[in-house]
Amino acid sequence: MLVTIDDKIKLSSILFQTFDFTGQVCIYSRGDVMYSLGINRIACIGAGCSSVQVTVVDKDPTRIDAWNSESLPLHEPQLAEIISDIRQHAGESTECVKSRLIFSTEIQTAIQEAQLIFLCIDTPTRTSGQGSGFAPDLGNLKQAIETIARTATDDKILVAKSTVPCGTAQIIRKLFEHYCRPDVKCEVLSNPEFLSEGTAIQDLLYPNRVLIGSQQTVSGKDAARKLAAIYQAWVPPSRIIFTDSLSAELGKLAANAMLAQRVSNINTLGTICEATGASIESVSRICGSDPRIGPHMLNASLGWGGGCFQKDILSLANMTRNLGLDQIGSYWESVVRTNENHKLNFQRRLVSCMGGSIKDCSITVLGFAFKKGTSDTKNSPAISLVRGLLASQAKVTIYDPMVRAKKILTDLHLTAGELERTTVSHSSYSACIGANAVVVATDWDAFQCGLLRNDERQTLNWEHVLQAMQEPKLVFDGRNILDRDFIHKLGGRYVRTVLVAGAAGFLGSNMVHFLLDQGFNVIGLDNYHSGSAANLNNVREHPRFSMIRHNIQFTLPDLPTIHQIYHLACAASPVKYQKHPVDTIDTAYLGTKNLLDLARQHNARILLSRTSEVYGDPQVHPQPETYWGNVNSFGPRSCYDEGKRAAEALAYCYIQEYSVDVRIARIFNAYGPYMHAGDGRVVSNFVAATISGQPIIITGDGAATRSFLYVDDCIHGLYALMHSNHTGPINIGNDRETTVEDLANMVRALLDRLTGRQAPPIVKRPRPEDDPSRRQPDIGLARRLLHWEPVISLEEGLLKTIQWHMSLERLGRAQHYSKI
Numbered sequence: 001m002l003v004t005i006d007d008k009i010k011l012s013s014i015l016f017q018t019f020d021f022t023g024q025v026c027i028y029s030r031g032d033v034m035y036s037l038g039i040n041r042i043a044c045i046g047a048g049c050s051s052v053q054v055t056v057v058d059k060d061p062t063r064i065d066a067w068n069s070e071s072l073p074l075h076e077p078q079l080a081e082i083i084s085d086i087r088q089h090a091g092e093s094t095e096c097v098k099s100r101l102i103f104s105t106e107i108q109t110a111i112q113e114a115q116l117i118f119l120c121i122d123t124p125t126r127t128s129g130q131g132s133g134f135a136p137d138l139g140n141l142k143q144a145i146e147t148i149a150r151t152a153t154d155d156k157i158l159v160a161k162s163t164v165p166c167g168t169a170q171i172i173r174k175l176f177e178h179y180c181r182p183d184v185k186c187e188v189l190s191n192p193e194f195l196s197e198g199t200a201i202q203d204l205l206y207p208n209r210v211l212i213g214s215q216q217t218v219s220g221k222d223a224a225r226k227l228a229a230i231y232q233a234w235v236p237p238s239r240i241i242f243t244d245s246l247s248a249e250l251g252k253l254a255a256n257a258m259l260a261q262r263v264s265n266i267n268t269l270g271t272i273c274e275a276t277g278a279s280i281e282s283v284s285r286i287c288g289s290d291p292r293i294g295p296h297m298l299n300a301s302l303g304w305g306g307g308c309f310q311k312d313i314l315s316l317a318n319m320t321r322n323l324g325l326d327q328i329g330s331y332w333e334s335v336v337r338t339n340e341n342h343k344l345n346f347q348r349r350l351v352s353c354m355g356g357s358i359k360d361c362s363i364t365v366l367g368f369a370f371k372k373g374t375s376d377t378k379n380s381p382a383i384s385l386v387r388g389l390l391a392s393q394a395k396v397t398i399y400d401p402m403v404r405a406k407k408i409l410t411d412l413h414l415t416a417g418e419l420e421r422t423t424v425s426h427s428s429y430s431a432c433i434g435a436n437a438v439v440v441a442t443d444w445d446a447f448q449c450g451l452l453r454n455d456e457r458q459t460l461n462w463e464h465v466l467q468a469m470q471e472p473k474l475v476f477d478g479r480n481i482l483d484r485d486f487i488h489k490l491g492g493r494y495v496r497t498v499l500v501a502g503a504a505g506f507l508g509s510n511m512v513h514f515l516l517d518q519g520f521n522v523i524g525l526d527n528y529h530s531g532s533a534a535n536l537n538n539v540r541e542h543p544r545f546s547m548i549r550h551n552i553q554f555t556l557p558d559l560p561t562i563h564q565i566y567h568l569a570c571a572a573s574p575v576k577y578q579k580h581p582v583d584t585i586d587t588a589y590l591g592t593k594n595l596l597d598l599a600r601q602h603n604a605r606i607l608l609s610r611t612s613e614v615y616g617d618p619q620v621h622p623q624p625e626t627y628w629g630n631v632n633s634f635g636p637r638s639c640y641d642e643g644k645r646a647a648e649a650l651a652y653c654y655i656q657e658y659s660v661d662v663r664i665a666r667i668f669n670a671y672g673p674y675m676h677a678g679d680g681r682v683v684s685n686f687v688a689a690t691i692s693g694q695p696i697i698i699t700g701d702g703a704a705t706r707s708f709l710y711v712d713d714c715i716h717g718l719y720a721l722m723h724s725n726h727t728g729p730i731n732i733g734n735d736r737e738t739t740v741e742d743l744a745n746m747v748r749a750l751l752d753r754l755t756g757r758q759a760p761p762i763v764k765r766p767r768p769e770d771d772p773s774r775r776q777p778d779i780g781l782a783r784r785l786l787h788w789e790p791v792i793s794l795e796e797g798l799l800k801t802i803q804w805h806m807s808l809e810r811l812g813r814a815q816h817y818s819k820i
Helices: 005-015 033-046 061-068 079-090 107-113 139-151 168-179 200-205 218-231 245-276 280-288 309-322 326-353 381-391 405-412 416-420 428-432 462-468 484-490 506-517 533-539 574-579 581-602 638-658 682-692 711-722 740-755 780-786 794-811
Strands: 023-030 052-057 101-104 116-121 156-160 186-190 210-214 240-244 362-366 395-399 422-424 437-440 474-477 497-501 521-526 545-549 564-567 605-611 661-667 696-699 730-732 762-765
Touching (some): 052 061, 052 107, 079 200, 156 168, 186 218, 218 240, 245 326, 326 474, 362 381, 362 428, 381 395, 428 462, 497 506, 506 521, 506 533, 564 581, 564 711, 581 605, 581 638, 581 661, 605 638, 605 711, 661 711, 682 740, 696 740, 711 780, 730 780, 740 762
Parallel strands (some): 023 052, 116 156, 156 186, 362 395, 437 474, 497 521, 521 545, 605 661, 661 730
Antiparallel strands (some): 186 210
């Protein structure tokens, strides 16, 4: 779940709160990074306040280096953005923002300076000794307490964040007293996390409760109040629960155990439904409508996973057995056994459906994380599933959008023979090519078929998936997120056909290549006015591609059934559209009208590639989609700017009058391969001049800004919008703003690095009429609705572009490539 605009406002207000608690906070992390996940949210909030400095320490320098980098050691929606915002605020000189969020290996220094020390220590299930397989291993926690006690020179408040057995706070207190100096005292608080991976930011901003357990003494309650003072900066006091440490510890264990039990309950009912022919969706709805039960966590699945449920249930079972409550211990153990049996039954059903043997069958597993919204794989049902498939001699291909290949292979612990039959794919589509069966193992929204519930995100094109599969083309929905009737009706014999208008241009040719790689049938349409046939030379003979030469201003030719239309036609080069302004505005309006009529005729979805030029020379910065713009309707750029605006208005009319399925993208300063050297826009101008040794011409003083988007990111953004349920308009751009002069210097530096040649000089000339002074998109909608944002940096994109142009120079073909 993404953070909304309201959420960001709330974060900002928290950042500038003044806490009642003043001083330094240390967050002691050790073991699995996920145990610092929740408290890092507190670090993010605390670090923005002038009265609190937060230091996160861990003895592992690799982990600390990762937290200090732009590549954090875990995926959590919006975490990287929030930490970045905190660091930016920390650098400001305002009265409210002076402290810092620090990640460090200087453990002893942090301990000595801190008043509150949060213990984010991994407590995995023991693998040997008494309680093996059930009891949590408190070794890391005990070592951390010894380190803190031996280092402390004044009184401390220790806050246990880990989920631990009853009595752990007492153990911590006794250990501290054993190792500390006689004049040093401590209070121990139990403050377990109730954050859920994938929605942790929302859980932080809007917690339904904050639990603080303490000794029921004057000093214990005083310590609890100091901790509560931090939370009260954003949490209503009514949601902070004060209790004793034992109750807090048991309450957290009980909550996780009951949640896991609930998932196991619905999964067993799902098995009964399969045996009887009943609908688990209907059963879930019936049960969930009872207010005593409620609708949450009633979706049948492959089984639960993650780092908490199993560990905490086993800990609870071990504790009850140690108390002599063997029957209760057996009851909670049965919840774990039920989950494991459910996963095994799923594998058995899969093998049964495939004729009793899956030897040498190709099976694709979509998803490896234990749930959507996180990269955590601990106890993921996908791990046991893949191991079981490999043990049955199947060939397995795995894809997960957030889990890296190295992590997947490490978790599986494969033998050499199993590794030969295992592939980790780079995309969901490529993973499914040639598969006899596909298993949905993680409930990522992108894997849905777009017909369930109120799905509003980019979803997998199951028509394409089934077409790419081999018989028997079975789909096993381990997360209950697909429309079974829809999948059944497809039968694997349906392939989408896509029309790309402007196929020979810059964006069009890149889109053609991308769609063919995705398995679509593609028809290209272009009159080569500003595009070039050479852009499509390498796909000319592709069996799923055909090209039609035609001007979209005129009546379109007869076409086979079209399912999607990408309208990427219209010269975007200032050199060309200012030379042929009438042709430009005719293409923008008449061409768009013809393509909208085609979409209406074929009941096809159409994506209109509009432009940031609809904002003109903006007076609002950055530019949100709600900004109406500042455009000169009577000037050299008006043919293009107003033509695009008119096309948006026309699309709105077709939506209102004819219910045409339209998507509108406003593209900001795309660049990259297949961009003509003489295109006339800033990136192509600078690259061409630098390679040829000619002066780089800057119009104006160089302070004008643009936000440059590499073409691969642009294509992925357009594709995400096409497959979303959102009409738009939506900005597709890079929200990094760069001055024109900085861009020129970057291009010069990259050329020097590639060739060793001295870069040409920069020459400044007068700024053209109506040339915008600033340009930067607000891409909040794209992030929230499309789950899309640029991933290729400007430096990387420029390097790829320069290398592409240099390769053409060597072949003497630069003049043949064009841009739209």
